Amino acid sequence: MNPETEIDLIKWMEDNCYNFNSYSINGNFIYEGYGIEKNGNLYSWYYTERGQRENLKYFPTEKEAVNFAFEQIKTDLTAKSHCIAILKSDSELNRLTSELDKREVKYSIDKIPYGGLNDMRSRIFVIGCDIRKVEDLKQKN
Template sequence: MKNETEIETELELKKWLKDNCYPMKSYSINGNFIYEGCGIENNGGLYLWYYTERGEKTTLEYFATEKDAVQYALKQIKSDKHSNRNFIGMYKENEEVERIILELKKREVEYWTDKIPYGGINDWKTRIFVIGCGIKKVTDLIQNEEKTA
């Protein structure tokens, strides 16, 4: 695996992100499709760092070389504290949240949680995210989509 300072291409950046367990749902690196998030695009030899939301793309920065764009993108991604959080599930019952957190602690997996009004002000749910490659230790805890709602 390349050291961060040796990364010069989108392909190398994408590999580094995957090797370090960054979820790619919010980043378009080397052409993968995203609904919302940031990405790199080569536009006739000019590299763009952009943000897209609901089909609207906004260019944030321009770069003359792929290396400069990739190094900028890596810095931006690493500075976003949410970028390496892997979603494992959303839970209504506190007992289930406590059970999952206890299991994460047993496995020495770093995690993060928040509470959101998923179905409105009277329907609070707790989301649990695993940080980085801790996701490899908890594949059996990832909630399937039917149980999420």
């Protein structure tokens, strides 16, 4: 069953291990991403980046806004990705991926220039509810 209210959408996201890093639902703060907000008698679906907000679509009811958001969020692969570590050394990376493999946890890896082009780091993302299996492995920031 599809969520019909913002509270239902939050519960669905939590139950299905989506993250809220890029989605403001029912008023949670985000630096950048999409959100739902009630403006007068309308609900808006908006995007915000670097302090600039753009209303992308308007809906007459909460149910319609939530349905639109639900369809957007459930197809967003990054919304189910949870960064558990940013690693500098290949040995750390190998140790962590070996442990993830043992636990049969789905993950992805990318490399970013963390402190510039000469300081590459590997980021490890756990997918979906596998995040619950690796709480003890999350890097402390």
